[in-house]
Amino acid sequence: MFDSKQFEKDAAEIMARYDQKKAATLPLLHLVQEKIGYIPPEGEQWVSEKVGVAIVHIREVVSFYTMFRTKAIGKHHIQVCTNLPCVLRGAEQVMAYLKERLGIDAGQTTPDGKFTLSSVECLCACEIAPMCQVNDRYIGPLDRAAVDKLLQDCV
Amino acid sequence: MASEMVLSKRLKNPGGAWFDAYVADGGYAAAKKVLTAMTPAQVIDEINKANLRGLGGAGFPTGKKWSFIPKDSPKPKYLVVNADEGEPGTFKDRYLLERDPHALIEGMLIAAYSIGCHKAYVYIRGEYIEPYRRFVRAIEEARKKGWIGEAVQGKWDWEVTVHRGAGAYICGEETALLSSLEGGKGFPRLKPPFPAISGLFASPTIVNNVETLCCVPPIIRNGAEWFAKIGTPKQGGTRLFSLSGHVEKPGLYEAPVSVTLRQLIEQQGGGVRGGKKLKAVVPGGISAKILTAAEIDVAMDFDSLTAAGTMAGSAGVIVMDESTCMVKALLTAAKFFAHESCGQCSPCREGPGRLYKIIQRVAAGQGRRQDLDVLLAVAGNMEGKTICVFADAAAWPIQSYIRKFRSEFEHHVETGTCELGHAYAHH
Numbered sequence: 001m002f003d004s005k006q007f008e009k010d011a012a013e014i015m016a017r018y019d020q021k022k023a024a025t026l027p028l029l030h031l032v033q034e035k036i037g038y039i040p041p042e043g044e045q046w047v048s049e050k051v052g053v054a055i056v057h058i059r060e061v062v063s064f065y066t067m068f069r070t071k072a073i074g075k076h077h078i079q080v081c082t083n084l085p086c087v088l089r090g091a092e093q094v095m096a097y098l099k100e101r102l103g104i105d106a107g108q109t110t111p112d113g114k115f116t117l118s119s120v121e122c123l124c125a126c127e128i129a130p131m132c133q134v135n136d137r138y139i140g141p142l143d144r145a146a147v148d149k150l151l152q153d154c155v
Numbered sequence: 156m157a158s159e160m161v162l163s164k165r166l167k168n169p170g171g172a173w174f175d176a177y178v179a180d181g182g183y184a185a186a187k188k189v190l191t192a193m194t195p196a197q198v199i200d201e202i203n204k205a206n207l208r209g210l211g212g213a214g215f216p217t218g219k220k221w222s223f224i225p226k227d228s229p230k231p232k233y234l235v236v237n238a239d240e241g242e243p244g245t246f247k248d249r250y251l252l253e254r255d256p257h258a259l260i261e262g263m264l265i266a267a268y269s270i271g272c273h274k275a276y277v278y279i280r281g282e283y284i285e286p287y288r289r290f291v292r293a294i295e296e297a298r299k300k301g302w303i304g305e306a307v308q309g310k311w312d313w314e315v316t317v318h319r320g321a322g323a324y325i326c327g328e329e330t331a332l333l334s335s336l337e338g339g340k341g342f343p344r345l346k347p348p349f350p351a352i353s354g355l356f357a358s359p360t361i362v363n364n365v366e367t368l369c370c371v372p373p374i375i376r377n378g379a380e381w382f383a384k385i386g387t388p389k390q391g392g393t394r395l396f397s398l399s400g401h402v403e404k405p406g407l408y409e410a411p412v413s414v415t416l417r418q419l420i421e422q423q424g425g426g427v428r429g430g431k432k433l434k435a436v437v438p439g440g441i442s443a444k445i446l447t448a449a450e451i452d453v454a455m456d457f458d459s460l461t462a463a464g465t466m467a468g469s470a471g472v473i474v475m476d477e478s479t480c481m482v483k484a485l486l487t488a489a490k491f492f493a494h495e496s497c498g499q500c501s502p503c504r505e506g507p508g509r510l511y512k513i514i515q516r517v518a519a520g521q522g523r524r525q526d527l528d529v530l531l532a533v534a535g536n537m538e539g540k541t542i543c544v545f546a547d548a549a550a551w552p553i554q555s556y557i558r559k560f561r562s563e564f565e566h567h568v569e570t571g572t573c574e575l576g577h578a579y580a581h582h
Contacts, residue, residue, distance in 0.1 A: 017316040019231070019274065020356055025338030026321055030281075051338060064340040064497075065321035067281045083243045084441055084487045085399035085473050121324065121491050122243035122441075123282050126399030126471070127406045136284045 002042035007035050011050060021051045025061055029068055038069045066120070074109040074116035076154045079133040082119045085126035094130045094142045095119065101151060114154070161373050161385070161393045162366070163409035166254045172289065174296040177257040183302060185375035186264045190308040198269040202371065204379035206391035211237055211327070211364030212440065212468040214390070214457035217371075221361060223351035224270045230358040234267050234275040235350075238290075238365045239332055241280055241324045242440035243491060244471030247395035248365040250407055252279065252286035255369065256293030262368030264302065264313065265375060270361050273313050278332055281320040291317050324495040328543050329362040330354075331497065342499045343543035366395055386412045390456045394467075400474035401428045412456040412467075420451065420474055431476040435559070439468025441488050442548035444555035465555070480577040481560040482567050485552060486511075486518045492549035503546035506537040510553055517564065520571030527557055527564050 004011070010031055015024045028050055032043035039062055048055040062068045080086075080095050095106065098117055102110055106119040123138065125131050131140025132150075139150055165171050165180060177183070189198055203218030224232055236259070240248040251259060263275050279287050294315055297303045305312045318336060320326050326335045330344040333355050354360025370392055374382045383391040390412050396419055399405045403425030410419065416438055420426065427433050433448040438455065444465040446453070453463045460467040475484060493511035498504040510533055513526050534550035541547075557564055566574055 020337070022338035023318075023336060023356075026335070027319065030319060030321065053338070057339070060340055061338070065281070065323050067322035082487070083491055084437075084484060085244050087483075087487045088400045088473070088475060088479065121494055122241065124240045124242075124246045124249055124280070126244055126246055126397060126473075129399055129405065133282060138285070 002036070002040055002046070004046050007031055015050065022053055025051050025053065025058065026065075029058075029062060033068060037072050040070070075114050077116045077118065077133075077135055078150075079118045079120040079123070080106070081121070081123050081125075081129070081131055081133075083122035085122070086130040089129040089141065090143070091130040094132070094147060097144055097147055101147065160409055161382070162251070162255070162258070162369055162395060163407070165258065166250050166407070169254060172254050172256060172293070174257060174293070174300055177255075181376060182257055182372070183261055185372040186261045186302070187308060189265050189268060189375055190310045195269045195271065198265060198375070201379045202269075202374060205370075205374045205382040206386060206389060207367065207370055207374060207382065208390050208457060209364060210366040210370070210394060210470070211329075212242065212466075214467060217363065217367055220351065220363075221266065221270050223349065224359045224361060225352065226271070228359050231274060231356075232270055232272040233355045233358055233360040234263060234270065234272045235329075235333065235336065235355055235360055235362045236263060236275065236277040236365060236368060237327065237329060237332055237362050238277055238279040238283070238286075239320050239327045240283070240365075240469075241327045242442065242469040242471055243488075244399055244437060244440050244473040245397045245469040247397055247407055247470065249283060249286050250395070251365050251369050252283065252290045256290045257297065258369045258372060259290070259365055260293060260297050260302065260315070262371035263315070264307065264311070265371050266361065266363060266368060267313050268311050270359075272361070273311075275313065275315045276336060276355070277315065277317045278326070278336055279317065279319055280326075281322050287317065287319060323497070324491075325497045325543075325545060328545065331543065332362065333360065340497070342497055343545070345542055387454070387456045387458070389458055394455065394470045396423070396455070397469075397471045398424045398474070399472070401431065401476040401479070402426065402474045403428050410455070413454045413459075416446070416451040416453050416455060416472070419455065419472060424472075424474065427474065427476050429476075431478065433474070434477045434479050435475045435481070435484075437471070437473040437475075437552075439466050440471040441473065441491060442466075442551060443468045444551045445559060447559055478575060480573050480575045481556050481563050482514070482518050482573065483577050485556040486514045488552040488556075489514045489549075492545075492552075496545060496549070500541035500546065502537045502540045503549070506533055506546060507549045509533055510549070517567050520567065522568035522571070524568060526568060527561070531557060 014027045018024045028047045044058045048058045109116040128140030199218045207217040208214045323341045325331045326341040331341040335341040350360040396408050408423040457467045489511040492507040496503045534553040537546040537550045
């Protein structure tokens with residue numbers, strides 16, 4: 001059930017920071033996602049009413065940006081950079097090993113809902129390539145041992 | 156080189172990020188001087204004399220940009236900080252946001268005063284969660300200490316809003332960033348009108364990169380001449396070079412802009428990893444045209460790299476050794492551009508995806524004889540035909556990798572194999 005009561009206060013604070021209401025679209029979507037884990041249609045509706053923009057435009061924004069998601073994901077979101085600087089230092093092997101360990105492909109979630117694996121473009125941490133982002137944290141450089149440790153730390 | 160450090164001295168001290176440490180290093184003295192003893196015109200003059208250029212990648216003279224703000228406009232004037240770092244191979248702004256956030260705030264205050272702005276926005280890429288948190292903490296400190304808010308130094312009212320992106324490379328393009336900040340998709344806009352005339356909320360707006368603004372306080376503190384002298388006659392100061400790929404010591408290195416690519420790789424980066432031979436280098440982020448090992452005796456300032464047929468861009472230096480398969484490297488670059496096109500202009504909505512498909516075919520050993528020429532033709536048809544330079548940036552790697560390493564591409568097409576034994580992996 002979508003219930004915005006728990007974050008109406010946060011929303012008011014966010015909106016006060018912007019000179020125009022519509023500019024609060026991205027931060028309000030971030031807020032919904034942070035509280036609920038993803039952005040359900042009711043969340044789009046709520047943001048649309050807040051910023052005074054038709055819901056179709058909110059949907060357009062949600063689908064444009066890679067960080068917004070419309071479905072729940074695993075508890076630990078492992079996003080592996082597969083851009084050039086990471087590939088030069090072994091990102092493909094890291095990705096293959098993660099797929100093997102988790103038993104899923106990129107873009108999938110483990111059946112127990114613990115892990116989601118994604119392939120992403122440059123996270124701008126090429127000095128620790130090959131690297132990944134696990135929820136809020138950047139981790140690298142990665143090899144098999146570092147991946148083992150990363151998964152251990154999540155459990 | 157140590158005496159010429161502009162930005163990295165403070166970056167080396169992870170404990171030096173917060174207000175007291177910043178002030179102990181002379182922080183906010185420049186803002187104080189500007190607000191109490193200088194006119195906006197004097198500040199702009201100083202920045203002009205320093206030859207500070209836009210370090211996000213375009214290299215436009217910063218003082219000149221500031222001077223484009225119309226003085227008689229009744230609309231509010233905005234300063235927007237581009238902290239949407241996303242150019243593959245670049246990570247300098249992340250260091251500045253995390254480790255020297257007050258330098259950015261001070262640079263912003265000086266810029267705001269110089270262009271008559273009372274409201275600034277900082278657009279930080281969405282994935283930068285820790286940099287965002289640290290920067291917000293610094294903003295709160297600065298507000299508490301009287302450097303943000305009403306009557307700063309009894310002189311200037313200004314507010315700062317920190318905004319998070321949500322994962323879209325195109326938002327690093329300044330007009331796309333403004334569209335995104337206004338709450339829409341990150342679609343670039345036609346120029347003119349330039350943001351200085353009609354930018355955020357259709358008001359006069361200056362968009363500056365993080366590193367550019369961080370150079371402003373040292374320029375005021377030490378003088379324009381000092382800064383200008385570090386660089387070339389047309390570009391003052393230093394740059395933060397992001398070194399990645401096959402170097403012994405990947406990392407962030409500051410050097411005068413006249414440093415050569417060879418010096419960066421061999422001295423700062425510790426040379427090619429494992430004593431291998433250098434094959435190629437991308438000098439300014441993935442969009443920049445590639446250079447061969449024979450082309451690295453070039454200075455890293457904007458003008459020298461342009462003269463060398465590539466660009467300084469974001470100063471992201473990606474090094475490739477002799478074991479690198481250029482087809483695979485180009486495949487990785489093409490995947491990125493196919494993923495990140497915003498889809499607004501037809502040549503760019505269609506082109507990068509087609510290019511990626513053809514290179515996939517070549518990499519998988521199923522290339523056709525005409526493929527290389529088709530790739531060059533498609534890339535050529537994207538250049539200069541779109542609202543922003545994304546399509547050009549997507550074309551440049553295609554053109555430069557194929558032209559400079561044609562025989563390697565031909566080998567893939569003709570034999571269906573990689574001389575270097577690389578396998579093709581699909582992500």
